[in-house]
Amino acid sequence: MIRIALLSSLCAAPLLAQDGGQLYTMYCSACHGTDGKGATGGQFPPLSLSPWVEGDAARAVKIVLHGLHGEVEVDGRTFNLEMPPQGGMLPDDQIAAILSHVRISWGNKESQVSADFVKSIRAANAERKTPWTAPELLKLHPLPGVRPPIANLLSQVYQGEWQQLPDFSKLTPGNIEEEHDGKISIAKAGFTELFGMVWQGDLTAPQDGEYRFRLDADDGARIILDGQEVVKVDGMGPMNGSRAKDGKIKLTAGPHKLRVEYFEYHGQEGIAIAWRGPGIPSWRSLTDKPPTGGPDPMPIAAKDGRAVVYRNFIAGTTPRAIGIGFPGGVNLAYSADHLAPELIWTGDFMDGSRHWVDRGQGDQPPAGEDVVKLSGTPIFPAEKEARFRGYKLDPAGNPTFAVQLGGQTLLDSWKPADAPDEQANSRQPALQRHVSLKGSGPALEILISDSAEAKPIDDQELSIGDHFHLHTEGEVDLIKRDGKTYLKLSPSTSATLDYRWKP
Ligand code: HEC
Structure with missing residues (x-):
């Protein structure tokens, strides 16, 4: 009865305003506890500070959609229980709202999860009939200790003829693809000329401070963080370091929205990005190929x-x-x-x-x-x-x-x-x-x-x-x-x- 009453009041609200906290109470707290520490005195696994909730959100989205069974280690404790699938009951936007709430509650400090992201994972696993096992998920989405450079990375391919970076917001993209390895790559674009790509994901700054981004591309590309352009290599040309550029931005510790735009005209193609800053002492690559040239040589x-x-x-x-x-x-x-x-x-x-x-x-x-x-x-x-x-x-x-x-x-x-x-x-x-x-x-x-x-x-x-x-x-x-x-x-x-x- 309570559930129905709550649901009808939520349905009246706009779709984006799903209250993750309320939905969590309804659908998860019976097992994971209102305080996220695991119900019935910790007989169920905690979501508070759980590595399964951190980093790549795909892991938790999959658990909620199809459930989890068998042995799983959380916070040094091994559970061997069964979580029933919730995907049949919960639409994409509600799962997104719940996980967004979980990822910023009880000490968790992770990025938000979008309904589009849940949708793409649901579509990619449409054939799945059984709950996940922990080893299966770990293979696809390693825990944060070995976390991919960009969490929740999605890519979209565009077709067109440009000699300068276009306004991608005015263009029609192809399907959204999930990039499990968290690295920007044009290898799977399906084209070698006359195409563009846009990637979106979450980049976590380990500490507060100024970060440097190095970009090189054939042909053009730009990096946008939290809506602000950090560095751009525009027009046409090779990717050999001669056009590589550095950009700087101040970031607070925690996740930031990363957007990378790229286009290729004719000839060779490629994109390379690396970053460094507080907590990242040497250049860390965000692409399948790191950039060439620039300062900091190491002869x-x-x-x-x-x-x-x-x-x-x-x-x-x-x-x-x-x-x-x-x-x-x-x-x-x-x-x-x-x-x-x-x-x-x-x-x-x-x-x-x-x-x-x-x-x-x-x-x-x-x-x-x-x-x-x-x-x-x-x-x-x-x-x-x-x-x-x-x-x-x-x-x-x-x-x-x-x-x-x-x-x-x-x-x-x-x-x-x-x-x-x-x-x-x-x-x-x-x-x-x-x-x-x-x-x-x-x-x-x-x-x-x-x-x-x-x-x-x-x-x-x-x-x-x-x-x-x-x-x-x-x-x-x-x-x-x-x-x-x-x-x-x-x-x-x-x-x-x-x-x-x-x-
Ligand atoms: C009926 C009880 C139950 C419900 C309801 C439930 N879970 Fe679980 N959940 C479990 C159990 C049990 C496990 C561990 C399964 C195992 O041992 O293999 C688990 C594991 C997990 C894990 C991975 C382990 C961890 O603690 O980090 C996540 C993430 C998770 N659940 C999220 C959710 C979310 C979000 C919801 C609500 C949408 C939810 N669960 C609803 C019982 C439940």
Whole structure:
């Protein structure tokens, strides 16, 4: 009787004005207690300060919609009871109102839950017939200790042709999608050009203070927090750090409404966002790819006359790249996918700042100058059986990469060298490469360069562009074929190649 009376008085009120507190009393308090500490002296689990209520609201929405059974640990105590599903009885806006109330009551300090959010979760789980189990939910929505960077993240895709950020509020979006991992990503957009995306979610500032947001995009994007634009990269252009921008905003501890808008015209596409501030000492990525460039470099350099190794994604080569920074400002990126040296450059080696962020995703370009792209294809184009056999470092940190092909092993060693410079008394940067073929088998052709700029001077010399020169010694031939340059190496022989930058 009481329930009916209360409901009819609520129905008269506008839909948005659902009283979460009253609804909680009606639908939840019998089991979870009016004080949220669990009814009947804590025989039922508490909602006050429960990690199941914190962070990603999807977890609690799912529990209310379909119920929960089996073992669940709350606040250090294990319950093994049954919560009946409430989704058949409660419409989306009432569930939103109840959970919004629960998330700000009895010490909980979490963001509000919208009816749209509940609706999208209900739609996504329409086929579900059974209550959830705790392990099932934890897989989808880990507890706040490992909480996703953005809670309650939703995305919408727009189609259209823009060269500047459009006014998304005037456009018709596609379906609302839930982004479980809490990271902004265009991977699931379904388009690669002529589209836009808008993400909305809750970003929790750990403390009061000023936070910095770094944004890079191809093409345009902007970040809005609590309705205020923080930073914008507009118009068209690449995402390589050259257009990246930082914006600052003061935030109070707790959740804030994050909105990110993005558009892509033609060509490549991408968006990268990171933030830092009180309680977040290093850049934390909010996207599947963190931004490049900007301040706070963290140079990685050879130390005490010894080369350093950098194992992470290097722009301009393949994912399994091994970077070596030699003393004297010469550097190499070797691709373990192509079994070949792909980039060499002078000056600074790598800026490590990006890869000290979170799990360090994204490609880092070489930090120095005079980058020479030697090749971008496999070292033995026709030989599918070639295998990377790892690398060894000598006491000076100089690497030898090993490649196995049938009964033969190619050893590919690199070290810094100073090229003689007759004109001036200065020393030009150079790298010395020593390749040797062990075991028995046929003569092999090793890809040296697939650059169109590579021009053989004779069968021992090659120039690449205006500033780069390669000189070979030993029983070798440089062969030019189909625009590529190969080095022919007979069984059980070796060759020395000098890679020299010209003044
Ligand atoms: C009939 C009793 C009952 C009602 C009514 C009920 N629950 Fe529950 N609830 C439970 C039980 C029992 C569990 C633990 C289930 C288990 O052990 O697997 C639970 C677990 C939960 C959990 C996860 C564990 C925790 O304590 O954080 C949440 C969140 C939750 N309920 C929210 C709600 C909300 C919100 C409502 C009202 C819409 C509600 N429940 C109504 C009995 C109930």
